[in-house]
Structure formats: C-alpha cells, structure tokens
Amino acid sequence: MDALLDVRNLRVELPGSQGTVHAVRGLDFQVKRGEMLCLVGESGCGKSMTSLALMGLLPRAAVRSADRLEFDGVDLRGLSPRQMQDLRGNRMAMIFQEPMTSLNPAYTVGNQLCEALRRHRPATRAQARDRAVYLLERAGVPHAPERLRQYPHQLSGGLRQRVMIAMALMCEPSLIIADEPTTALDVTIQAQILRLIRELQTEFGTAVVFITHDLGVVARIADRVAVMYAGEIVETAPVGQLYAQPSHPYTQGLLSCIPVRGRTPPGSRLAAIPGVVPSLVDGIDGCAFRNRCAQARAACAQTPPQVACGTGHIVRCVAVSRALRETRESTV
Amino acid sequence: MTEAQDVVLELRSVSRHYPLKRGLFREPGLIKAVDDVSLRLYRGETLGLVGESGCGKSTLARMLLGLLAPTSGSVLLDGRKVDAQSRLALARRIQPIFQDPYSSLNPRKTVAQIVGLPLYLHGVGAPAERRKTVAAMLELVGLPPRMHDRYPGQLSGGQRQRVAIARALILRPSIVVCDEPTSALDVSVQAQILNLLLDLKAEMGLTYLFISHDLGVVEHLVDRVAVMRQGRIVELESRERLFAAPAHPYTRMLLASALTPEPGLGIPDITKEITA
C-alpha cells in the first residue's frame, strides 16, 4: 500500500440556519506518490470542502470525521493545530483559485516566497532567495530576480499563478492540493499553466490533487479521476477509462451534456440532466442522484454499493452493480 | 449568406478610446478598448464573438446596446443610427443577457417585478394584462408559478439566468446580445440554458450575438465567428471554415488552447502556435 494519501469515510458537517449541512458524506480515495488525481464535480458537490478538510482549514464550526486520514504515514486526525501548521506549506501545499486574494498585496513576491521556505526550514535569507529565483525560473517567470521585488498587483493573473506554484514548491512538498487553479485565467494562459503544473509534477515527483469542474482540463492532465456528486465520490477511474466507459449515470450525463467538436451535431439540443442537486441539509438516504436518474429503481433508496467494473475503476451505483451481476451470472 | 439578407445591425469603423493620464508633463496616452471595428449582423443568424479578457468584446456589446457611445464610427440598427433613436425604441429591438446571474437581477425585487419591468417602462397593457404576459413568459423559460414571488437571493444561478432571459425577451426584441450567458454556470445547467436559448431562437425568430470565451459552446451554437483581440477583429469567418482551418495565428492559438474532453491528447504547447 504505497499510498501517499489514504482517506476512508471522510465526513464534513456544517451547522447551518436550516439544519446541519452534510457537505462531505463518506469519501474514500487514495493518492499514490507522484500521481495526479483530479477531483471533478459541479458547484456544491463538496470538492472544495474536501480540500479544506485535508489541509485542516475548515471553518471552526465544521465537524470533520474519518475512519482513516493518513498522509505519508501520519494520522492527520490526531494532529494539533500547531502540528498541522508545520505540515502545511511544508509537506502538503495548496494552490488556490484566485491568485489576487491568495497573495498578500502588502508584501513583495520575494518576501512571500522566502517566508514560505523559512517558516519551515533553517535557511538563510540568501539561500531562500536563491531557491525562490530558481523556482520562479522553473515556473516560467521571466526576469525572476527583479520580480522578487515586485508586489502582486504589478503582475498579471498568469504570472501570479506562476508565483503561487513556485511558492507551493518552496519546501518540496510531497502533495499539492490545487483548488481550481486555472479557472480564473484566460484560455491561452490556462493551457500554459496546466502544462507547467504537469511538467513540474513529473520533475519533482509531487503528487497533486487537482480540483476542478472542467472536464476538458481533467481529460488532458489527470492520471486518475474521481467524480463527486452531492458530497460523495460516485465514480473513480483511470482517466482513459472514465471517458471511454463512464459507468455512473451522473458521469454519463455530465459527459454527454458538453458540446464536443466533431461529436455533437452543431445546433442540436444538448443532453441536459433534468432536475437539480438535492439539498444536503440533514443528509441524504440512499443514492443522491436517484431523483434525476433515468435508471433509478426502488433499491436506490438504500445506500448504493461500491462495485469494481474494471481495473482501478470503482462505481457507486445500484444499476451498475445489477448489470455486472447479470453479466457474471450469464457467463457462468 | 447572400447579400440579399437583411442586415439588422451594423458597426461601421467603431472605436472606443479612453484617455490615459500619464502625469503632469507627458502627453496623455490612449487605451483603445475597441479599435476600428466593422461588423454586420444578419437577420436570423447567430454570430459568435470570441476573445480573451480585455479584448473589448464587452465594450463592443455595450455600444451595440446603446449603453455606451463610440468615440468614432457609427452603430446602425435596421439601417438607422443608434444615437438618433430613442432609448425606448432601441430597447424594443435589442436586449442583453449578462454573464453574472448574481448582479444582473435587482436583489430587492421579486421575479415577477423584474420580468414585468420592461412592460411597465414601455407602458404596455394594463396591470392585469401585464401579469398574464409575465406569467406566460416565465412559463416559456421554464420557471413554475411558485417562483414568481421569490427574490433573486432564493434562486440558483440557472434559475436567475432564466429570469434574465425572460426579462430580455418579454418585449419580443429581434436581436439579443448574449454576453457570456453560461460562463458562470455549472456544465449541466449550462446545457439546459443553451437548449433554452436554441428553442427560443427558433420559436421567436431571434438573432443572436453570442459572446463567449468557450470555444466548444461557440462552435455548437453559431453560424459565423468573429475573433477579437486587443480591440480589433482579427478574423471573421463562417463556423465551419474557422474551426477547420483558422487563418490568423491568434485564432490558431485560441483553438489550440481549447481543451476538449478527450484524454490522451495531453496539453498543447501554445508557444509553438505563436511562432508557427
């Protein structure tokens, strides 16, 4: 079990004015060393909550629980806030969506980069500066030494994101959690940043949990994909398999409602998923997707089983489990 | 696309410049948000306008709607200059749908009040009639009656966009300027809204100017595409030709950056496109 990150039955509950919101309802997933796992889902599915839960950055009122929450052999559940602080930015780093607000506008770029290193390692200012310049150059920032003296508002969105990536790498973390890092960027810049993340990941051997809602991005950068819906992972698969053989009805619906050049006839109606996401207040019994699913049946009111339908391909669905059983029985 | 087709909207050498003060002693600079753009919109078509942030597409849209005056050039609606027409007359011909479903609806008004506003402003019908027209329009966009007295804060993004669409169409305009109408929505909701826009176009005989940065969506909806960069239109072509064989290097770069959901193709190296 060479998993860098091992999560079993992760739950996050938030008290709300209408009742308790079950934002994350029993997540199971693993991340291997050096692997790129994409966590994909639409708004409200709990993917951001998951990243905050892993980093220990949930709002104070939130309640996190898990059967297993291990990172590099360390049980995250038992760590004090101080110990989590030592871990964050050091062995586990995070890249956020909005580079304008995640970089402190009052400090120079160099100051923030060096602080990221010196907070965790006994480096001198000169050593920190050298590493900062090195990483900025690797991140494709031109004139790196001069950039150290600039403030975030003097940089474009793409450059700021490169700075964020460099900052995340300062302490050579084994895991980076990237929460929609390219969503706010222009399409051409996005492509460059994604390419950069991929290259750096291969070079430094860092594992990445890449959170996004964009299935196009997922297809191009992921090694494995976990599809989230209403606080749960409904399907996990290697990227090729997910797109070739999507098994969960939600994944299928999601993939078929995106217009794809060459596949969707222009001007035709898109295959939209009917209905809306159910409320997560006070939890959901059974399958959260069943009121929108064409294949729903009575058994879906019970918690759907997890079935394997291929190597590393796991689906949480009653219909899929039935279909597999039937195929198995018919071949016997 | 023959010349005999109606030109419903035309831009002739339209520019929008902003002076940039550069200190006390230097000449003021110029920001050319829109730079000498000429464009024709034909009746019944969907014209796509693509470009990245800062390219001027939103400024262009505002000039089309009469919300912003060009610094030079003219905007013609049905052959007549836009600034010669009254605000109300313009409103009956061309309407917008904006990107942000949160800021495009007044948070202090109910859905029914928002959709009924155009009728009220234009003095169309008695209050009882207006209520019926509003109800019919809301049904057309897929909002059930129980939503009518809700406030925007109680609606989801997709529902708000439906309200915005209902408001835009209740006066039966012929041209709708859609400024990134689905960019802020989830993919599954986007599909619903795009379907709605297609249905309404067919049913009401509309002409769309569809602004977006999402090339997949644009290719699905439009007849022709205009590519905008730094205030200028760099390429204007039919959909088939643009996507099959883009001529301008910037268009090629844009198309290369569009990540289709096809695994195994990796991430394209844009820098190669720039030099190509």
Place this chain on the structure above:
Amino acid sequence: MTVQISAASASTSAGLAALPNESAWRRRWRRFAGGRGLRLGALLLAVIALAALLAPWLAPHDPYAQDVAHRLIPPVWSSKGSWLHVLGTDKLGRDYLSRLLYGARVSLGIGLAAGAIAGVIGTTMGVLAGYFGGRVDAVISYVITTRLAMPVILVALAMSALIGGSVRVVILLLGLLLWDRFAVVSRSATQQFRHADFVSAARALGGSDAYILLREILPNLSSALTVVMTLEVAHAILLEATLSFLGLGVQPPTPSWGLMVAEGKAYMFFQPWIIMIPGIALAVLVLAINLLGDGLRDAAAPEGRG
C-alpha cells in the same frame, strides 16, 4: 497562509434547494429579531417612543402647571416623597414625571425630524454625486468637504444665537448640518451599484436616469441608510440637549431633557434628582439608538448570495 471560508457561504451553496419560499421581509425579520443587543435597543426605544406618543394620557399632571407651594419635592422612593408626584417636582413645582414624558416627545420629535431632513438632503446629494460622477460629483464632494470642515456645535450655537432658539429653529438647523454622513454613505453605495448589471439591464430596457435612481438603486441603499439614520438621530438628540442646556435651543417652559438638565444644575447637590433623571433618560435613549443601529447593521446583509 490561513484561509477560512465562512460556514454560512458553504452551507448555503450546499443547501440551496432546501430554502422554503420565504419572502425577504420574513427573513429580514428573523435576522432582525435575532441579536440580543438589537432586541434590547429596540425594546428600550419602543418604551421611550411609546411614552412620548402616549404622554398626554400617561402624564399624571400638566407639565406646565406650576405649584410653587410644592416645589422641590423628592421622588417617591425618598423619605419625603409621595405617590402624588412619582418623580418629584422641579423648582417651580411642576410634576417631574409629566415633564419627563413630554420631554421625551420633544427630544425624540426633534431628533427624528432633524434626522429626516438631514436624510433627504444628504441622500439626494450623495446619490446624484455617485450616479453622475464627473462635474456633478466634483461640486457635491466640494460641498461635503466644506461641511465636514465645519465644527457642528459651534455653527449651531452661532446660528442659534443669531436667530434665537425654538423648536422649529433647532430642527431646521440640525437638519441642515447633519446630512454629511448620509451623503458620503449613499455616494459610495451608489457608485458600487452604478456598474451592476441590473442597472445596465434597466438602461437597456429604456429606463430613464430618474427611474433607475429612484426604483433600482435607492431601494438597495435602504439598509445602509437605516444605520446612518439611527446614528444621526442620536446625534441630533444629543445636539439638541446641548443647545438647550446652553440656553440656545428649546426655550423654557417647553420641557426638553437638555433644558431640564440645565435647570437642575443649581440644585445638583441637594436635590440631585432634578439633574439625574433627565440625564439618565438621555443616556438610555442614546444607548438604545446605538444598540439598534449596531444590530441593524449586523442584520442588514444582502439577500443571500446563493
């Protein structure tokens, strides 16, 4: 680098479908009734307002009726007091409770009237400056700056000394001096909304500037302006008390809490209730208004961003 997202925004995005069809008023009421400071402030203010309103029926005596034979009787809790005059009598034998109740009318009345006038003036100026910008904004901002450079109390004193004090003069004076915060707040709020898409949509629909200002932007300013109103009403009440105390505001024999404090100065050591009772009343009133204002500010969040 610690990033916290509020529990509220997280829970709303997940639980949106569960929100029942509540009108905006219900929700505002729920939040309004929520805070403790708010409830206390509202309660105190309600009591005072009621007392002021019902003074003609609640007052046991005529506040102007002098009875020099029974002057300076202490309140009922002192050994020499009686239930005939619950709060005692002042130097001219007038029943203090009645004067207190009628004084509430004067204080609150002047405060609200001056606040209303200041509100209308300030909001109009601020909204016009914020919406039109350019020259209009430059001129109005200049006027606001000029007003801010003036020490309000001195100007009020000087004007009052010139014209002579009375209830009408005080209201007018305060109304013409206290509009600055209204102007500043409404100007910045209008500047924010000016660029909102729903304003562009209203213009694209053919809405005139007047329509947009009155029916689209102004309703969105109401929560911010309510908070300013409570602050300025409190401000006006205190200013009126100051002016009356100095003899330049409400003139005797009209009962004003400020005037009552002034009249009690001479009797501070041996008949302390004459100065204490109106003083405490003033303090309670201002406290109530500030609690209310604070509570309203907390409750005045926008109608949920989904």
